[in-house]
Amino acid sequence: MAPTNKSTRRTLIGSGVLLLAGLASASVQADDAKQIIRDRCLACHTESGDASAPNFSRISEQRKTPEGWLFTINRMINLRGLQISDDEKREVVRYLADTQGLAPSEAAPFRYLLEQDTNLVEEGVDQALAETCARCHSAARFGLQRRTTEEWQLLVNFHMGQFPTTEFHSLARDRKWYEIAHDEVAVQLGEQYPLLTPAWDNWKQAVKSDLDGRWRVTGFVPGKGEYDAWMTTSKADGGRYNLSLEGQYADGSPLSGSGKATVYTGYEWRASITIDGVKMRQVMAADAKGMSMNGRMFLASEREIGGVMSALKDTKAPAVVAVMPSYLRKGESTALTIIGQNLDGDIDLGPGVKVEKVLERSDDRIHLMARATGDEGTQSVQVGAAELASGLAVYGELARVEVTPQNAVARIGGMSKMPKVRVAYRAVGYSAGADGKPGTEDDLRLGYMPAEWSIKPADEMAAEEKDAEFAGTIDAAGIFTPGDDGPNPKRKMMANNVGRLAVVASVKDAGEAVEGDGSLLVSVPDFVRRVLD
Known part of the structure; x- marks a missing residue:
């Protein structure tokens, strides 16, 4: 199974997708979810209200994505000793995501985290939220939750109880962090991300479409290239689906796979699929009419290695x-x-x-x-x-090349139990546009283009430390593989193989090479991950 995270750090909130895509056993039915909560959770939580529509303390005052609910349950297991089976866990996640999830419009700004596209620099985060919350988490972490103001304040209290050193971190020890977080920021979160919204009310009442049928699929797999295929989905029990994929890559080589999927909240598609012997995951969102889905497919063992994926339902219309x-x-x-x-x-x-x-x-x-x-x-x-x-x-002429991701982090590993974290790159071409000046708003985006890939030191210090020699290599497909972890006798002072690099894409256009580069930090192993049995 792919590595995941035991802590509450921001980078791995979406890793629960690895457990979401399986089928629950026939012995566990959707109607049992509330009883599972009663049996497993009421040792700490309380129940009130009507039995058919109960209110569970600290649960009913929140809305989250499927990954968010699974993350919460896993935290209860790890920190509170919750005893719950995998089948029960899946059923509770399904129930909570369906009844206390996010509307499509609420999740849309933060889909990059759900899709595990984590090499992204967030922009436009409110200063107060950035200083209080996004200094440890991504903005998507709290943006993919909805709570009452009181519940946001209780979350602040949880941080103080579980992580008492929070007040002594950077951007905390020089101010009255708790007062600001509890009395100001939590109130702001309650206003910006409230429990009750018109969007959620409208989505609950909307007619949800079945996602079974035949889908025209296009996408990209690092190391393989662009592909097109037909995906056939057949509805099984309780919103679950069997699926098969048949198609070809741009170079003509065949693509074939099969798997299973689960749909949460009426539109959140999560699938496990094996393609040509390789286990993959799909995370997509369906539109309101269930006629198209867009998202990302990535390796089950390495969520960083993946690409965009789109699906259009075959309605027999051209x-x-x-x-x-x-x-x-x-x-x-x-x-x-x-x-x-x-x-x-x-x-x-x-x-x-x-x-x-x-x-x-x-x-x-x-x-x-x-x-x-x-x-x-x-x-x-x-x-x-x-x-x-x-x-x-x-x-008429290729003016510039943009490397994506523009800023990325790779992690050394392999010698210990910590896996290496690779990065998959692509090159996007632009012409100068109407004004003839590259780098302006008039630039014409041409799309992804084939490139020759290389690495070089990011600056003079990186050159002096020979980072490009030790930190890793990049292959012809644009996939960067970092070096091994542990001391390296060949490096100065036996340092490890971290480094700062520039990743260079060279695209040939009419016999001329046009280059672009991106920034890459090769860092220490991701110690917050652990390998599951």
């Missing part, structure tokens, strides 16, 4: 879902693949773009050669009645 690649250089004949479903009719790539030859065609995939002679910009792609707005970027 649809274009993607063009690979998503860019076309003026004056060059380029092979393009149009991905969709029920594709029938004439192909139109926009003004100034000519389809030179159709190489292969089916009702869900068209491979062709095209040439652009018109103006630079984004254009719609049409096949008969199906259209993808802004599906193709026509450009």
Whole structure:
């Protein structure tokens, strides 16, 4: 099983997805969840109200994501000695996520954490929340919760009781931290993230769509590349699904897999799937009508190694879902693949773009050669009645390359029980746009582009310490693997293999190389993770 976290640190709140995707045994039914809470939780919590709609103290005053509820239960197990089986745990998480979850609009700003896309620098966090909460947690950690003001204040008290040194940390010891946290910040949290909201009321009343059927899927797997596939889902018991995936990568190699999924809160899709012998996880959110899902798929053993994933339900209506690649250089004949479903009719790539030859065609995939002679910009792609707005970027010259993630952390490991934490990179190309000046708002995003990858020292000190020699390597697919943990006799003072690097992507365009770089910190092992049996 993949490593997870025993503590309350921000980086691993979403790791509970590894336990969420299994099927509960037939002996545990959804109606039993309230009784499980009574049997397992009322030694510490209390119950009031009507038996059919009970109020459980410290539970009913909160709303969380499935991962948030699982995190809470695991904390009760680790810190309070809760005795609960895996089947019971899954059923309680399902019940709480369905009845006390987050509306789609409430979870939307923080999906990066649910999807385990953790190499991201959060911006725009309120100063008071940043200084009080986000100095230890991510902003998504508290942004994915809803509580009454009193419950937010009790959470402050929990921190003081469980972590009494909190008042002596940076940004705490120079002020009256408790008074500020309890009397000001908790009140602000109660106003900004309240228990009762119109969004949640509306979502509870909304008709939830079944997510069974046939789905046209596109995505990216690091080391494998872009892919398109058909995903078939069949509904099992209690909102659970069996699924299969059949398709191919951009290089033509086949993709095949099967697995199981669970849907929480009417839209939160969590799946475990084995693709060509490799265990993967899917975290996606369905739209309100259940016609599309978007999210991320990643390795079960390494959540950092993954990529975007989108799914469109097959309603027999024509649809274009993607063009690979998503860019076309003026004056060059380029092979393009149009991905969709029920594709029938004439192909139109926009003004100034000519389809030179159709190489292969089916009702869900068209491979062709095209040439652009018109103006630079984004254009719609049409096949008969199906259209993808802004599906193709026509450009004259590659102006700059952006490395994503722009800022990342890798972690040494491997020699001890602590696993290495790798980073998967991609290169995004831009043309200069209408103003002809790269790096401005007019830049035209072309999409992901193939690149040659290398690393170099981040600065003079990193060069002097030979960080690029010892901290790790990057392969042709853009996957960085850090060095081993432990002292290195070859380094100055037998230091370990940490370091500060720049990751460089070099993209060739018309024979010229355009480079971009990102910042990478190769740090010590992630000691808050542990390997589960």
